[in-house]
Amino acid sequence: MTTPATPDSPDAAPRLTVLVGCDTFAPDINGAARFAERLSAGLVERGHDVHVMAPNTAYRRSRPGTEVVEGQPMTLHRLPSVRWPPHDWLRFVWPWRSKHYARKVLDAVKPDVVHIQSHIVIGRGLAREARKRGIPIVATNHVMAENILDFTTLPDALNQVVVKLAWADAKRTFALTRAVTTPTRKAADFLESTIDIHGVIPVSCGIDRRNYTPRLAPRESNRILFVGRLTSEKGIDVLLNAVAQLDPSLDVTLDIVGGGDQRKNLEHLAEQLGIGGRVTFHGHASEDDLRSLYSRASVFAIASIAELQSIATMEAMASGLPVVAADAVALPHLVHDGENGYLFEPGDAAEMSARLTDVLTADAEEFLRMQQASLDGVMVHDIERTLDTFEALYRGTPLPE
Structure with missing residues (x-):
């Protein structure tokens, strides 16, 4: 990969x-x-003028203003939003106002390209209004039904109707775009088969590997780490049951990082399983604290059944961790069984426990081999490659190799 030209260089686009x-x-x-934060910050660092249209933290519209995100200044257009009560943090813009706000922002910014991160509310309105103005649109899909069904509060039969209508609307939105991307090839296949579209481009979310410090050495203690939202589709109950089945002589501890609506239930489950004293629920962690937890862990464990990629898994790999993951959706794209860790049948706590044991009892040479395989495997997910690809999509030029 070549280094991108700086904004002031003669050959800069x-x-x-x-x-x-x-x-x-x-x-x-x-x-x-x-x-979205890393993408926007990376584009600013490359010299582009980046505006972000997103929900406000309250039901009020703020004047456009500069915010520093991931160390880079960008213009935020915060829209009035309301909180969805069943969810612990989700806020949304009233759907019938999304096109109104889109018109306002598009007229003020006059962008060269619009990149929507969702087909649901803000992205839906932006795509329709940008199309009217002839502005190219790129869409990235991060959505799976499992990510939202727990929070609709509707009966299962109605949930299925809602999902069907939502995917039909997604198809109409994506039909307005220049390109549709999603983080992995498996996620692209899922989207193409779900809504019968073609040509979805896999583009990794990407991470900056420079932010992580791998420690290539056997660990002095057995520490399992999970990072993510504490919601049912993440399968943290499976992880807790797997840890409870480990041989007590391994003296394992489990660090769980993240917030969510299931925290109290999971804390109660840990106590029921008799492992409460060995499990630490950290809640949300700062970037520095999170990097420290990655560096101290022995293995990263994820039982999720709804990952279109998993940034946390890539961060763990960039930290030199072997990974034990559910063989579901896009996780096998990152975790190659027997190479940088192991896969297990989704929902099977006994198999997960066995695979964790394989990592935790590996000799020094085997452990180092898995660590190096994680580091090698994450190289293709470098954020610079991601930015190269999106710049090409924005400009309508050939994609980089």
Whole structure:
């Protein structure tokens, strides 16, 4: 990969004005928000003028203003939003107002390209209004039904109707775009088969590997780490049951980082299983604290059944951790069984426990081999490669190799 030209160099491509539309963004903590933040910051660092349209933290519209995100200044257009009570943090813009707000922001910013991160509310309105103005649209899909069904409060039969209508609307939205991307090839296959569209482009969310410090050595203690939202589709109950089945002589501790509506239930389950004293629920952690937890862990464990990529897993790999993951959706794209860790049948706590044992009892040479395999495997997910690809999509030029 070549180093991108700086904005002032003679061969630099023209600066772009990019409008990024998000239904979740800082201060939210989740994979879609973190991707949008890193994408926006990376584009600013490359010299582009970046505007972000996202929900406000209250039902009021703020004047456009500069916010520093991931160390880079960008213009935020915060829209009045309301909180969804069944969810611990989710806020949304009234759907019938999304096109009104889109018109206002598009007329003020006059972007060269619009990049929507969701087809649900803000992205939906932006796509329709940008199309009227002839502005190119790129869409990235971060959504799976399992991510939202727990929070509709509707009966299962109605949930299925809602999901069917939502995917039909997604198809109409994506039909307005220049390109549709999603983080992995498996996620692209899922989207193409779900709504019968073609040509979905896999583009990794990407991480900056320089932010992580791998420690290539056997650990002095057995520490399992999970990072993510504490919601049912993450399968943390499976992880807790797996830890409870480990041989007590391994003297394992479990660190769980993240917040969510299931925390109290999971704390109660840990006590029921007799492992409460060995499990630490950290809640949301600062970036420095999180990097420290990655560096001290022996293995990263994830039982989720709804990952279109998993930034946390990539961060663990960049920290030199072997990974034990559910063989579901896009996780096998990151975890290659027997190479940088192991896969297990989703929901099977006994098999997960066995695979954790394989890592925790590996000799020094085998452990180092898995660590190096994680470091090698995450190289293709470098954020610079991601930015190269999106710049090409924005400009309508050939994609990089």
